[in-house]
Amino acid sequence: MNNKKSKVVQYNRWGYIFLIPFVVVYLIFQMIPLVTTVYNSFFENYRSGLTQIGPNFIGLENYKTIFTNGDLPAYTKNTLIMWVLGFVPQIIISLLLGAWFTDPSLRLKGQRFFKTVIYLPNLIMASAFSMLFFTLFAKTGPINSILVSLGVLSEPYAFMDNVWSVRGLVAFMNMIMWFGNTTILLMAGMLGIDTSLFEAAEVDGATASQIFWRITLPLLRPILIYVMITSLIGGLQMFDVPQILTNGTGDPARTSMTLIMYLNKHLFSKNMGLGGALSVFLFIITGILSLIVFKFSGNTDPDGKK
Amino acid sequence: MNDDTRRTENGASVKVRRVVAYAVLILMSFLCLIWFYILFINASRSHSELSTGFTPIPSSYALKNFMSVIRGSQPFARGMLNSLIISVCCATLSTYFSAMTAYAIHVYDFKLKKFMFTFILMIMMIPTQVTALGFLQLVTKMKLEDNFIPLIVPTIAAPAVFFYMKQYMESALPLSLVESARIDGAGEFRTFNQIVLPLMRPAIAVQAIFSFVQNWNNYFTPALILHKDNMKTLPILIATLRSADFLKFDMGSVYMSIAFSIFPVIIVYLILSKNIVGGVAAGAVKG
Numbered sequence: 001m002n003n004k005k006s007k008v009v010q011y012n013r014w015g016y017i018f019l020i021p022f023v024v025v026y027l028i029f030q031m032i033p034l035v036t037t038v039y040n041s042f043f044e045n046y047r048s049g050l051t052q053i054g055p056n057f058i059g060l061e062n063y064k065t066i067f068t069n070g071d072l073p074a075y076t077k078n079t080l081i082m083w084v085l086g087f088v089p090q091i092i093i094s095l096l097l098g099a100w101f102t103d104p105s106l107r108l109k110g111q112r113f114f115k116t117v118i119y120l121p122n123l124i125m126a127s128a129f130s131m132l133f134f135t136l137f138a139k140t141g142p143i144n145s146i147l148v149s150l151g152v153l154s155e156p157y158a159f160m161d162n163v164w165s166v167r168g169l170v171a172f173m174n175m176i177m178w179f180g181n182t183t184i185l186l187m188a189g190m191l192g193i194d195t196s197l198f199e200a201a202e203v204d205g206a207t208a209s210q211i212f213w214r215i216t217l218p219l220l221r222p223i224l225i226y227v228m229i230t231s232l233i234g235g236l237q238m239f240d241v242p243q244i245l246t247n248g249t250g251d252p253a254r255t256s257m258t259l260i261m262y263l264n265k266h267l268f269s270k271n272m273g274l275g276g277a278l279s280v281f282l283f284i285i286t287g288i289l290s291l292i293v294f295k296f297s298g299n300t301d302p303d304g305k306k
Numbered sequence: 307m308n309d310d311t312r313r314t315e316n317g318a319s320v321k322v323r324r325v326v327a328y329a330v331l332i333l334m335s336f337l338c339l340i341w342f343y344i345l346f347i348n349a350s351r352s353h354s355e356l357s358t359g360f361t362p363i364p365s366s367y368a369l370k371n372f373m374s375v376i377r378g379s380q381p382f383a384r385g386m387l388n389s390l391i392i393s394v395c396c397a398t399l400s401t402y403f404s405a406m407t408a409y410a411i412h413v414y415d416f417k418l419k420k421f422m423f424t425f426i427l428m429i430m431m432i433p434t435q436v437t438a439l440g441f442l443q444l445v446t447k448m449k450l451e452d453n454f455i456p457l458i459v460p461t462i463a464a465p466a467v468f469f470y471m472k473q474y475m476e477s478a479l480p481l482s483l484v485e486s487a488r489i490d491g492a493g494e495f496r497t498f499n500q501i502v503l504p505l506m507r508p509a510i511a512v513q514a515i516f517s518f519v520q521n522w523n524n525y526f527t528p529a530l531i532l533h534k535d536n537m538k539t540l541p542i543l544i545a546t547l548r549s550a551d552f553l554k555f556d557m558g559s560v561y562m563s564i565a566f567s568i569f570p571v572i573i574v575y576l577i578l579s580k581n582i583v584g585g586v587a588a589g590a591v592k593g
Contacts, residue, residue: 018406025459030460106327115583126523128567135348247549279436
């Protein structure tokens with residue numbers, strides 16, 4: 001008996017051994033960088049021309065700077081505007097498509113084809129997709145040439161010079177890249193709803209839209225919140241698309257500059273102090289959002305019992 | 307009678323809704339595909355053809371554009387090789403070690419088990435960008451700039467892949483199997499490599515594809531670390547294309563460069579799409 005128990009303990013030691021690669025790599029490449037990022041945020045450390053300033057300890061001065069010099073609020077606003085512009089149509093389309101795909105009375109044909117097509121943009125290299133849009137929507141590009149020849153426009157439109165056309169393009173690209181993924185997630189949620197609820201509603205004479213608003217949507221609430229918050233976390237990381245589309249400038253007049261583009265600027269100019277403070281700000285925001293997702297995922301038991 | 311009219315009304319409304327559904331689906335599919343169609347057409351046209359405006363018929367300059375991309379000033383062939391090396395290594399390491407981590411949590415009972423599981427789930431959503439500053443300093447200190455190691459090795463700790471593997475194990479790896487391997491005298495490490503890994507093959511395949519694509523497309527971190535021309539990956543080369551003086555370029559080869567970065571993934575996707583779309587749904591959170 002005693003022997004058996006010690007054997008089990010011996011086996012369980014292997015749990016630690018198998019965790020070593022993850023833990024070591026996590027500590028070196030995530031934990032140390034996190035600590036040094038926070039550490040850097042308390043120092044003045046940048047280059048001014050050829051002279052290196054710092055590192056000097058300045059306490060919370062960097063945080064004061066990023067919050068008061070107007071950049072952070074402006075870029076947060078840009079990021080959120082572009083996220084909302086992309087997310088609202090995305091969630092509406094995904095809900096519609098999800099409801100249609102899972103509706104047995106519609107019996108849509110070619111579901112596999114449509115799912116394959118709408119998921120495709122998610123796998124495309126965002127930077128190449130953005131570069132493609134830049135060339136397609138250039139003043140001399142094919143979209144202008146098509147629109148002019150169709151008579152929609154009388155002369156080529158400079159998409160890259162207008163605040164809302166640039167923001168709109170970024171949001172549109174994000175929408176196209178992510179609505180397929182969202183549709184599939186929502187479908188998984190919709191298929192999880194007890195079908196007897198739909199049958200009962202149908203027997204009671206409920207219309208399709210009543211079923212959608214009164215049954216599907218309320219029961220989808222947890223997964224909708226999950227989708228929204230993960231999308232927001234993804235939105236805060238928005239970088240590749242606007243960076244390539246505007247060549248890192250966020251033009252016109254930095255109205256499409258996102259938070260990560262701003263961080264990227266500091267990383268390239270080696271402004272470690274302000275970059276650090278900005279990173280910590282982003283870390284706290286995404287950390288809070290992650291905790292909410294964590295609450296909603298409800299899967300905290302390692303033995304899978306919930 | 308009353309019931310009958312309702313049924314026909316219902317039938318008509320189903321028909322209308324079906325038409326609307328197909329119309330929206332076709333419109334969205336069009337919006338997903340049209341860009342790649344235009345890209346395909348334009349990559350096959352010459353610079354002078356492109357300047358005359360758009361036509362929906364491909365031309366015959368594809369091969370010429372391809373050769374000028376390969377031989378051009380930007381090392382695209384080398385970039386593709388670099389992207390390939392990094393993505394394959396990341397896919398291999400992240401799936402193997404995530405399966406190992408998941409195995410540790412799934413099979414064994416130890417004091418820190420619950421803590422580790424909760425911890426990994428909590429860090430799952432934290433983006434790498436927020437620690438990029440410290441990461442970059444670390445890489446510089448380790449003298450690993452212009453090296454693939456800082457892009458490959460960190461993928462060993464991939465919480466999202468771990469989570470998928472863990473969920474898969476819950477449905478596909480009975481503990482009795484591990485027990486019987488022990489009774490047969492197999493060591494723990496051998497059990498994992500020779501019994502568990504083959505069983506995990508479907509999950510590994512799905513996650514390997516995702517990991518490959520994610521690293522193939524990754525731009526932010528590689529751009530911070532890789533500076534030498536012959537080390538650059540495709541996304542970095544696309545960015546240099548964007549920052550260069552646009553008008554001097556041969557537009558045919560610009561389109562071909564973009565196609566060069568996008569089409570390999572599209573082709574692989576079309577071959578494996580069934581697994582991929584199924585994999586997304588399986589990874590979804592249980593609501």
